[in-house]
Amino acid sequence: MTAPAAGELAPSWQRRFAFFDLYGLPNSSPVAKAAYRTLPFWDKVRLTSNVWALLFGFIYFYVKGMWRKGTTLLGIGFGLGVLLASLHASQFLTQVITFAFAGAIMSTANYAYYLHARGSQSWNPFEGFGPRTSM
Numbered sequence: 001m002t003a004p005a006a007g008e009l010a011p012s013w014q015r016r017f018a019f020f021d022l023y024g025l026p027n028s029s030p031v032a033k034a035a036y037r038t039l040p041f042w043d044k045v046r047l048t049s050n051v052w053a054l055l056f057g058f059i060y061f062y063v064k065g066m067w068r069k070g071t072t073l074l075g076i077g078f079g080l081g082v083l084l085a086s087l088h089a090s091q092f093l094t095q096v097i098t099f100a101f102a103g104a105i106m107s108t109a110n111y112a113y114y115l116h117a118r119g120s121q122s123w124n125p126f127e128g129f130g131p132r133t134s135m
Contacts, residue, residue: 013113016047020114025128053109054102060109061125066116069125073105 009017023032026048036044053060058077061070080101084094108126115127 009117012046015043016110017114017117019047020111025111028128047110048107050106050109054106057102057105060105061112064109064113064116066112066125068121068123069112069116069127072123073125077101 019026019035023029023035026032026036026044036047039047050060056063058070058073061067061073080097084097089097105125108129111128112120112125115122120127
């Protein structure tokens with residue numbers, strides 16, 4: 001699957017991409033934070049969350065054509081499962097880690113798709129997140 005052209009995107013994706021084009025991630029700069037704060041609540045949720053990615057995880061990434069990032073998520077999920085099983089982690093701890101991982105996938109999917117549409121071929125599903133270095 002190839003990355004979509006701007007005209008091929010649904011209106012909801014066009015709004016997300018427009019925000020990312022102007023500001024980057026909502027926490028990437030003071031200007032981005034200020035612009036994010038002015039958005040209505042549901043626009044904030046739509047910008048930073050993806051329910052389909054929450055429900056389907058790495059499969060969502062495959063469907064959207066981000067197979068590299070999806071494979072990385074599959075590997076991380078498998079690794080977490082093996083680690084939790086080998087440590088005989090409690091069911092509660094296993095569920096907490098599983099939901100936290102699903103939440104991380106949900107929070108990164110929209111920006112990962114934006115980067116994919118812009119030509120990113122990174123294997124890192126968390127590309128662009130994390131500490132900013134000043135140049």
